[in-house]
Amino acid sequence: MFGYYVDLALRSLRRNKVLTALMVLAIALGIGASMTTLTVLHVLSGDPLPGRSSALYAPQVDPRDMGNYQPHGEPPDRVTWIDGMNLLQAKRANRQALMTGGSVAIQPAQSALNPFYESARYITADFFPMFGVPFQYGHAWGVPEDAASAAVVVISSKLNDKLFGGRDSSGRMLRVEGHALRIIGVLGDWRPNPHFYDLNLKSYGADEGIYLPLSTSQDLHLAHLGGADCWGNGGDGATPSHTAPCVWLQFWVQLNTPAQADAYRQFLIHYSQEQQSLGRFPRSPNVRLRNLMQWLDYEQVVPGDVQLQNWLALGFLLVCLVNTVGLMLAKFLRRSVELGVRRALGASRRALFMQLLVESAVIGLAGGLGGLLLAYLGLWLVRQQPANYAPLAHLDGAMLMMTLVLAVVASLLAGALPAWRACQITPARQLRSH
Structure with missing residues (x-):
């Protein structure tokens, strides 16, 4: 069933390429900015002697x-x-x-x-x-x-x-x-x-x-x-x-x-x-x-400007997610006829909700990959700065996985409300109006 939902998601995303690109871009920008600052904070606040x-x-x-x-x-x-x-x-x-x-x-x-x-x-x-x-x-x-x-x-x-x-x-x-x-x-x-x-x-x-x-x-x-x-x-x-x-x-x-x-x-x-x-x-x-x-x-080793940049980047991610919620809501509601037909054919609200969440996760994964590229670019720019911590700004394996997980989780959170609203469609009303 999951594979079927993924196939439906890919078909839907290809039908609305502009809207899909906007959602992926919004998530990528938010994830790229936040992971750049989170990675710097992670490096600077890490344990210098793990185990000791x-x-x-x-x-x-x-x-x-x-x-x-x-x-x-x-x-x-x-x-x-x-x-x-x-x-x-x-x-x-x-x-x-x-x-x-x-x-x-x-x-x-x-x-x-x-x-x-x-x-x-x-x-x-x-x-x-x-x-x-x-x-x-x-x-x-x-x-x-x-x-x-x-x-x-x-x-x-x-x-x-x-x-x-x-x-x-x-x-x-x-x-x-x-x-x-x-x-x-x-x-x-x-x-x-x-x-x-x-x-x-x-x-x-x-x-x-x-x-x-x-x-x-x-x-x-x-x-x-x-x-x-x-x-x-x-x-x-x-x-x-x-x-x-x-x-x-x-x-x-x-x-x-x-x-x-x-x-x-x-x-x-x-x-x-x-x-x-x-x-x-x-x-x-x-x-x-x-x-x-x-x-x-x-000793307050982590520079204050790094902590400030981290909060600003997380705020920017929140703004991106709010915009993504709006785009997903518009996208899902435009598919009210399709969803109404599926409900009339026996699909449950839960099945429709899971289908739309899978579509949100696919968008998040694409946004995460884009955000990963932006994070690499952001960290390269950090390494060009004259600060003594700049050479340490590298994305390790743990932060790489965190980037993808954060992107998928963020997109699921952004898609939850639009998916729930779309699942409240009354099939009979949609079928009579079309």
């Missing part, structure tokens, strides 16, 4: 003075060097990583390459296992290398391709800011977006090419980027010292169970009380412990 994010947390404590104090206000989203090292050495989490970012000069050994700057990440050893960073060659360093400020470095696969043609460079030497560092590992494919672990430098885009121990970066006086928030006599925060009253480091912990998260939250409160008794924390204990996805929401 629920166990990763960003601890926050409040070491600031009483200037601009507001009760129950949010603590800083970074930590001081003293607090970062205290929390790191306390080892109250399954894993913990203290880090910051910078930019360093690379002096290639190959004469064909000129020196260049590369984004760098200064981290502690747990960064790699905690975030599940894959390796193409070699391995990461461990806690002993952190303690010894070892002259070691891990590089990205992209930088390895540029410097060594993609070959295993483990054991080779790399000159960074004039210092010789030994390459011990090359990363595999690892590009989490958003750039959750340091949103002060960038939210989206390319990741770092150089990873080296935080302690090594301090001994070598490597440049720190991302600024710092200082108070009192902390200065401008451009190059904070270890004792300066400035927050400038990111700190992440891994807590595998809710019970461990609750215990760590209590630890942060006790730590703040201890620091208050020592005179370091003038304010009452004020802590937060958000997991990765909660952290992204708190």
Whole structure:
């Protein structure tokens, strides 16, 4: 029976080509616009580390003075060097990583390459296992290398391709800011977006090419980027010292169970009380412990203009559907004689309703295919924008299926009222009038 309804739908659509084209175009425009913005929103608000994010947390404590104090206000989203090292050495989490970012000069050994700057990440050893960073060659360093400020470095696969043609460079030497560092590992494919672990430098885009121990970066006086928030006599925060009253480091912990998260939250409160008794924390204990996805929401990573565009596109889809309702109503009512004859021959209202809904679904599927092409065009236009998230705007398999499903569901909703109205035709009246 379904195949018969599809055949009737195709015959009907061919008889009214102009009206059919208008309905398909209306749905295609609405679906194309809405799926373009929904895809961008989906990419930007996605989970950067599926399967791990629920166990990763960003601890926050409040070491600031009483200037601009507001009760129950949010603590800083970074930590001081003293607090970062205290929390790191306390080892109250399954894993913990203290880090910051910078930019360093690379002096290639190959004469064909000129020196260049590369984004760098200064981290502690747990960064790699905690975030599940894959390796193409070699391995990461461990806690002993952190303690010894070892002259070691891990590089990205992209930088390895540029410097060594993609070959295993483990054991080779790399000159960074004039210092010789030994390459011990090359990363595999690892590009989490958003750039959750340091949103002060960038939210989206390319990741770092150089990873080296935080302690090594301090001994070598490597440049720190991302600024710092200082108070009192902390200065401008451009190059904070270890004792300066400035927050400038990111700190992440891994807590595998809710019970461990609750215990760590209590630890942060006790730590703040201890620091208050020592005179370091003038304010009452004020802590937060958000997991990765909660952290992204708190930091409002998704740009406001993307959310606005999404609502505008959904509004445009609604307008298109209203227009489609009108076109379908006109089309179905023009077929009142045909429907009246079918009723007189014994077809039930339910059968006619299903026939018209199948016709609506065929229109929706055609509109969905057109909307898919428009969505590809829209995403191509997004990728031409200068925004740092633009290169991520691609339609994946899930969003492709969602496009077609949304088009069919939207057309069914648009066709439900016209189909119901058309099914209320009284057969005898239509047959007498014709």
